[in-house]
Amino acid sequence: MTPLSPRAPSSEFRLLAVPLVLFLLVFLGFPAIVNLVYSVSEVSFETLRRPEIKGFSNFTAVWNDASFWQASWFSFRFGLLTALLECALGLFLAIFLSPLIEKRSWLMAILMLPLMVAPALVGLMYRLVLHEFVGPVPYYLWTWFGANLSFLGPASAFWTLIVVETLQWTPFALLLFYMAYQAIPKEIVEASAMDGARYRHRLWYIELPLMAPTIVVALLIRFIDGFRVFDNVYVLTGSGPGGSTASLSIYIYEAFFKQGAIGKAVAASVILFVVSFAVLYGLNAVAARRKGVAR
Amino acid sequence: MINALRWIVFAVAAFAMNFPILVTLSTSFKSARELSTNPGLWVYAPTLENYATVFTVSDRLNIFLYLANSVAVAALGTLLAVALALPAAYAIGRGRLGERTLLPFIVNLRAVPLIIFAIPLYMMFQWLALLDTRLGLGLILTIVNLPLALVILVNAIRDLPGELDEAALMDGATRFQILTRVIAPLCRPAIVTSLIFGFITAWNEFLFGLMLTTSKAVPITVGASFFFAASGGGVQWGVASAVMIVGALPPMLLGLLMYRQISGSMTAGAVKG
Numbered sequence: 001m002t003p004l005s006p007r008a009p010s011s012e013f014r015l016l017a018v019p020l021v022l023f024l025l026v027f028l029g030f031p032a033i034v035n036l037v038y039s040v041s042e043v044s045f046e047t048l049r050r051p052e053i054k055g056f057s058n059f060t061a062v063w064n065d066a067s068f069w070q071a072s073w074f075s076f077r078f079g080l081l082t083a084l085l086e087c088a089l090g091l092f093l094a095i096f097l098s099p100l101i102e103k104r105s106w107l108m109a110i111l112m113l114p115l116m117v118a119p120a121l122v123g124l125m126y127r128l129v130l131h132e133f134v135g136p137v138p139y140y141l142w143t144w145f146g147a148n149l150s151f152l153g154p155a156s157a158f159w160t161l162i163v164v165e166t167l168q169w170t171p172f173a174l175l176l177f178y179m180a181y182q183a184i185p186k187e188i189v190e191a192s193a194m195d196g197a198r199y200r201h202r203l204w205y206i207e208l209p210l211m212a213p214t215i216v217v218a219l220l221i222r223f224i225d226g227f228r229v230f231d232n233v234y235v236l237t238g239s240g241p242g243g244s245t246a247s248l249s250i251y252i253y254e255a256f257f258k259q260g261a262i263g264k265a266v267a268a269s270v271i272l273f274v275v276s277f278a279v280l281y282g283l284n285a286v287a288a289r290r291k292g293v294a295r
Numbered sequence: 296m297i298n299a300l301r302w303i304v305f306a307v308a309a310f311a312m313n314f315p316i317l318v319t320l321s322t323s324f325k326s327a328r329e330l331s332t333n334p335g336l337w338v339y340a341p342t343l344e345n346y347a348t349v350f351t352v353s354d355r356l357n358i359f360l361y362l363a364n365s366v367a368v369a370a371l372g373t374l375l376a377v378a379l380a381l382p383a384a385y386a387i388g389r390g391r392l393g394e395r396t397l398l399p400f401i402v403n404l405r406a407v408p409l410i411i412f413a414i415p416l417y418m419m420f421q422w423l424a425l426l427d428t429r430l431g432l433g434l435i436l437t438i439v440n441l442p443l444a445l446v447i448l449v450n451a452i453r454d455l456p457g458e459l460d461e462a463a464l465m466d467g468a469t470r471f472q473i474l475t476r477v478i479a480p481l482c483r484p485a486i487v488t489s490l491i492f493g494f495i496t497a498w499n500e501f502l503f504g505l506m507l508t509t510s511k512a513v514p515i516t517v518g519a520s521f522f523f524a525a526s527g528g529g530v531q532w533g534v535a536s537a538v539m540i541v542g543a544l545p546p547m548l549l550g551l552l553m554y555r556q557i558s559g560s561m562t563a564g565a566v567k568g
Binding site for chain 2: 020
């Protein structure tokens with residue numbers, strides 16, 4: 001690390017960080033307080049500025065709301081399954097395609113393209129892709145296989161969404177893994193080849209263990225992004241059929257905007273806030289300790 | 296032999312992952328008549344009439360307004376984020392200020408479900424009359440962009456040799472002067488990367504656009520869905536496709552031009568996040 005000159009006054013550094021801290025206090029600190037106050041208040045759109053403190057009934061309302069648990073379960077399953085699928089596919093593609101991409105990096109640009117499109121627009125695009133009259137997928141399935149599937153019906157909507165999310169975000173995992181694969185020192189690979197290690201042994205005992213930290217990070221990021229999903233699910237299925245595809249984000253949005261249940265929406269936000277920060281700081285602590293051990 | 300297999304896998308993966316974009320592109324060139332008979336990928340009689348319709352302003356739909364809104368809010372959300380993050384990144388990277396408090400907090404913001412803050416921000420914006428304004432949406436997009444901008448800039452500043460600062464301090468420069476005259480010019484690649492990445496992220500944002508705007512400040516991601524409910528009798532898929540292509544094109548072009556910088560910054564965010 002940089003040795004600090006003893007003359008350098010840290011007050012100057014403090015001053016430089018002040019704008020950012022003020023901005024965060026106004027746009028996150030204030031909302032966080034509002035969240036806390038409203039979550040223990042009786043409030044409606046009419047009494048928005050005069051909330052009445054009334055205890056924890058909003059929290060019990062959320063706790064006893066079956067659709068809150070349904071949404072939590074959806075978010076968890078969705079995050080877990082998409083993270084696993086994206087990382088498995090991304091890992092395979094990164095390793096299998098790396099000889100091609102090394103020579104022609106524009107191939108990566110093509111594979112990365114889905115990441116550049118707004119998830120909301122991708123969701124809308126799938127409304128076209130899967131449409132029963134104008135969509136090519138039902139059309140080809142029908143003309144080639146005589147199959148007639150309802151992609152957004154109760155039985156299959158969840159899996160359709162999984163595929164939609166996975167196809168858009170696999171490139172993210174692919175990119176991370178490709179970078180990690182390229183970063184493996186060539187000497188290690190060459191040395192193992194000299195020692196007569198077979199390709200699949202080299203992959204399993206040398207390359208994959210070296211990529212393990214990246215794999216963990218990618219799984220984590222993709223789980224988090226899948227867990228908090230909103231855009232593509234919202235435009236593709238709303239929360240239907242029958243609330244079966246409502247993520248937690250959609251649950252809170254609908255409680256607030258569609259049902260006007262402000263207290264419930266805010267209480268659910270507070271729960272999500274506490275849980276996510278607890279989990280994230282827990283992970284930070286684990287990561288910091290592992291780093292300490294490594295040193 | 297194995298290389299042929301690699302090319303096949305590449306082609307299948309690229310086709311599958313870009314499939315919705317390809318379908319939408321093809322549909323956007325189909326006339327209403329062709330659409331009713333040909334749902335396939337190939338366009339037999341390509342036409343630009345859908346794009347002409349999209350770029351015609353009507354009482355209800357004004358694509359120029361949505362695009363201008365997206366440009367304005369993405370620009371504000373990106374420039375302000377970098378303007379706030381750069382001095383803070385200098386304080387964190389050099390002054391070791393808030394390395395264990397401010398930095399992890401902001402990095403964690405990248406992972407928090409944003410809906411948590413959406414409702415109080417909605418109320419706050421109502422009081423401040425910021426609902427449905429470009430300023431309001433731009434300020435929120437600043438929060439969305441802050442984590443990655445800060446990580447990229449902190450990393451860039453840590454990579455610069457500390458002797459630069461020492462020498463400038465010897466010459467009697469203040470920290471602020473060092474930041475603007477020495478650090479910022481040297482960090483230009485990192486600044487450009489965070490601007491590009493921030494612009495794409497802000498352009499593609501949907502949730503806050505949906506919640507905080509209704510007509511005057513609607514961005515294209517939200518405005519595009521208006522075209523789905525356009526004229527009474529069901530969705531005009533050709534027109535809807537054209538508007539989606541228009542809305543997706545700016546970040547896609549940016550991405551194609553700058554994919555090297557973008558891939559670098561994605562991994563930066565990932566390694567720290």
